[in-house]
Amino acid sequence: xxxxxxxxxxxxxxxxxxxxxxxxxxxxxxxxxxxxxxxxxxxxxxxxxxxxxxxxxxxxxxxxxxxxxxxxxxxxxxxxxxxxxxxxxxxxxxxxxxxxxxxxxxxxxxxxxxxxxxxxxxxxxxxxxxxxxxxxxxxxxxxxxxxxxxxxxxxxxxxxxxxxxxxxxxxxxxxxxxxxxxxxxxxxxxxxxxxxxxxxxxxxxxxxxxxxxxxxxxxxxxxxxxxxxxxxxxxxxxxxxxxxxxxxxxxxxxxxxxxxxxxxxxxxxxxxxxxxxxxxxxxxxxxxxxxxxxxxxxxxxxxxxxxxxxxxx
Amino acid sequence: xxxxxxxxxxxxxxxxxxxxxxxxxxxxxxxxxxxxxxxxxxxxxxxxxxxxxxxxxxxxxxxxxxxxxxxxxxxxxxxxxxxxxxxxxxxxxxxxxxxxxxxxxxxxxxxxxxxxxxxxxxxxxxxxxxxxxxxxxxxxxxxxxxxxxxxxxxxxxxxxxxxxxxxxxxxxxxxxxxxxxxxxxxxxxxxxxxxxxxxxxxxxxxxxxxxxxxxxxxxxxxxxxxxxxxxxxxxxxxxxxxxxxxxxxxxxxxxxxxxxxxxxxxxxxxxxxxxxxxxxxxx
Numbered sequence: 001x002x003x004x005x006x007x008x009x010x011x012x013x014x015x016x017x018x019x020x021x022x023x024x025x026x027x028x029x030x031x032x033x034x035x036x037x038x039x040x041x042x043x044x045x046x047x048x049x050x051x052x053x054x055x056x057x058x059x060x061x062x063x064x065x066x067x068x069x070x071x072x073x074x075x076x077x078x079x080x081x082x083x084x085x086x087x088x089x090x091x092x093x094x095x096x097x098x099x100x101x102x103x104x105x106x107x108x109x110x111x112x113x114x115x116x117x118x119x120x121x122x123x124x125x126x127x128x129x130x131x132x133x134x135x136x137x138x139x140x141x142x143x144x145x146x147x148x149x150x151x152x153x154x155x156x157x158x159x160x161x162x163x164x165x166x167x168x169x170x171x172x173x174x175x176x177x178x179x180x181x182x183x184x185x186x187x188x189x190x191x192x193x194x195x196x197x198x199x200x201x202x203x204x205x206x207x208x209x210x211x212x213x214x215x216x217x218x219x220x221x222x223x224x225x226x227x228x229x230x231x232x233x234x235x236x237x238x239x240x241x242x243x244x245x246x247x248x249x250x251x252x253x254x255x256x257x258x259x260x261x262x263x264x265x266x267x268x269x270x271x272x273x274x275x276x277x278x279x280x281x282x283x284x285x286x287x288x289x290x291x292x293x294x295x296x297x298x299x300x301x302x303x304x305x306x307x308x309x310x311x312x313x
Numbered sequence: 314x315x316x317x318x319x320x321x322x323x324x325x326x327x328x329x330x331x332x333x334x335x336x337x338x339x340x341x342x343x344x345x346x347x348x349x350x351x352x353x354x355x356x357x358x359x360x361x362x363x364x365x366x367x368x369x370x371x372x373x374x375x376x377x378x379x380x381x382x383x384x385x386x387x388x389x390x391x392x393x394x395x396x397x398x399x400x401x402x403x404x405x406x407x408x409x410x411x412x413x414x415x416x417x418x419x420x421x422x423x424x425x426x427x428x429x430x431x432x433x434x435x436x437x438x439x440x441x442x443x444x445x446x447x448x449x450x451x452x453x454x455x456x457x458x459x460x461x462x463x464x465x466x467x468x469x470x471x472x473x474x475x476x477x478x479x480x481x482x483x484x485x486x487x488x489x490x491x492x493x494x495x496x497x498x499x500x501x502x503x504x505x506x507x508x509x510x511x512x513x514x515x516x517x518x519x520x521x522x523x524x525x526x527x528x529x530x531x532x533x534x535x536x537x538x539x540x541x542x543x544x545x546x547x548x549x550x551x552x553x554x555x556x557x558x559x560x561x562x563x564x565x566x567x568x569x570x571x572x573x574x575x576x577x578x579x580x581x582x583x584x585x586x587x588x589x590x591x592x593x594x595x596x
Contacts, residue, residue, distance in 0.1 A: 066439050067428070067440060067443040070428065091438075094431065
C-alpha cells in the first residue's frame with residue numbers, strides 16, 4: 001500500500017473539529033497540555049476563544065467538560081487514551097456517564113502504535129473501560145474519511161461518546177462520499193468461509209488479509225466495525241450464520257474489547273467459533289509503530305496466518 | 314437583613330433540620346452530621362442568595378448550585394422541599410427503592426439538582442465548568458459549590474481551584490464546610506487539610522472566613538462575593554461549623570457522619586428542634 005495516501009486519524013480529529021466549529025457556536029474543545037499532539041491545536045488556531053487548555057489535569061478537564069455541557073455547550077475533551085479512559089475513568093463514569101451528559105471524549109494515541117513512548121502511554125484497555133459505562137457510545141475510526149465523519153456524527157448524537165484516534169499515519173481507503181452511521185458496521189469484502197471483523201487501524205490490515213486469503217482460495221468477509229458500542233449485532237449475527245467462523249482484530253487487549261463484544265453476541269444468539277486477534281493480555285514497549293504492530297501480530301500477514309490455522313487450512 | 318428576615322431564615326433552618334432527621338430516620342441511612350452543619354448555609358442560599366425559580370427548575374439563566382460534598386443530600390433535599398421544588402412529604406422516601414430521591418444527587422431525577430455528584434472532589438470541577446460556561450455565554454450567572462473540609466484532601470479540588478483562578482472565574486463561589494470532622498475522626502488527625510485560607514489564597518482566590526451558623530456572617534460573606542465580581546478571582550467562603558448542629562447528641566461527633574437516628578433518637582431530635590423553633594418564635 002506504498003502508494004496509498006496516509007493520514008493519522010488524530011489529524012482528522014483536529015480538522016473535523018475546525019470544520020464543525022465553524023458551523024456550531026456551541027462546540028467547545030478542552031485539552032490537557034497536549035493540543036499539539038491531539039491536534040486540537042488545529043481548532044485552537046481557528047477558534048482560540050472556544051479552546052480551553054486545562055493544563056496537565058485530566059480529571060478536572062473531564063468534569064469541567066461535564067459542567068460546560070450542562071450550560072448548553074457540546075464539549076470535546078481531548079487527551080491521550082491512557083489518561084482519558086484510564087486516569088479519568090471514574091470521572092467519565094460518574095460525572096458524564098451516570099447523568100448521561102452530552103460530552104464527547106476524543107482520545108488520541110490509542111493502542112501500541114503510539115510507538116516509542118512505550119507501555120505507559122500505549123493504552124490497550126480503553127474500549128474495555130468505556131464499554132462498561134451504561135449509555136456510552138464507543139467508536140474507533142479506520143481512516144481519515146471515517147474519522148472526520150465520526151466526529152460530525154458524535155456532535156450530532158445527543159449523549160456521551162468516546163472515540164479513540166490513532167497517532168500513526170494509516171492508509172485512507174474510504175471514498176469521500178462514504179456514509180458513516182453510529183452503530184453500523186461496514187462490509188468491505190464479501191465472503192462465506194470466515195468473517196474478519198476489525199476496528200480502527202486494523203481495518204486496512206484486514207482488507208489486505210482478505211485479499212491475500214482470496215488468492216489462496218479462502219473466501220473471507222471483511223467487516224469494518226467502527227462502533228464498538230452499541231455493536232451492530234445484526235451484522236455480526238449475519239456473519240456468524242453465513243460464514244460460520246469469526247476472526248476479530250483490534251489494537252487492544254483481547255480482554256474486554258471488540259473481540260469479547262462479538263463473543264458476547266454470538267455466544268448468546270448464534271454460537272460459532274471466534275478467534276480473537278489483539279494484544280494478548282500484555283503490556284507494549286518502545287519501538288517504531290510499524291515494527292511494534294508486526295511484532296504483536298497486528299498486521300495482515302498474521303491475520304492471514306491465524307485465519308488459516310483457525311480454518312484448519 | 315432585618316430581624317424579621319433573620320427570624321424567618323432561622324425558622325426555615327429549623328424546618329430544614331427536621332427534614333434531615335425525618336429523611337435519614339425514614340431511610341435508616343444517610344448523612345445527618347454534615348447535612349446539619351450545612352443547614353444554615355443551604356437555607357440562606359436557597360431563600361435569599363440564589364436567583365432561582367422552583368416552578369421552573371431548568372430556567373436557563375438561573376444561578377447554579379453544585380453539592381460537591383454529595384453525601385449531604387438530606388440537607389439539600391430538605392431545603393429544596395422547603396423551597397417548593399417537591400413535596401416535603403417525599404423526604405420520607407429518601408433512599409428508598411422506589412424513590413427519585415437518590416442517596417447522592419441525581420440531576421435527572423430530583424428537581425432543583427443542577428449536577429449529579431457523590432464522588433468527592435468532582436463537584437468543584439463541574440461548578441468550574443458551569444462558571445466558565447456562564448462567562449463564555451456572557452451571562453450574569455453565579456455558580457456556588459459546597460465542599461467539605463475532609464474533601465479538601467482530594468487532589469482534584471486543587472486542579473479545579475487552579476483552573477478557576479486561571480480562567481478568572483469571579484462568578485464562582487466555593488464554600489467549604491469546615492466542621493473539622495470526617496468519617497475516620499478529626500480532619501486534623503486523619504489528613505490535615507489546614508491551613509485552607511493560605512492554600513486558597515496561594516491558588517489565587519479571595520478568601521472569606523465566617524461562622525457558618527450566623528446568618529449575618531453568611532450575608533456578609535456573599536456580599537463580599539458580589540463585590541469580588543470584576544476582581545477576576547474566585548471567592549472562597551471558609552465557614553466554621555459544628556457537625557450535627559442543632560441535635561445535642563450529634564454535635565461534634567464523627568460517628569454521626571453517616572448514621573441514621575433510631576426511633577428514640579429521632580423523637581428526641583425532633584423535640585429539640587421543636588424547642589428551638591419555640592425559642593426563635595418567642596425571641
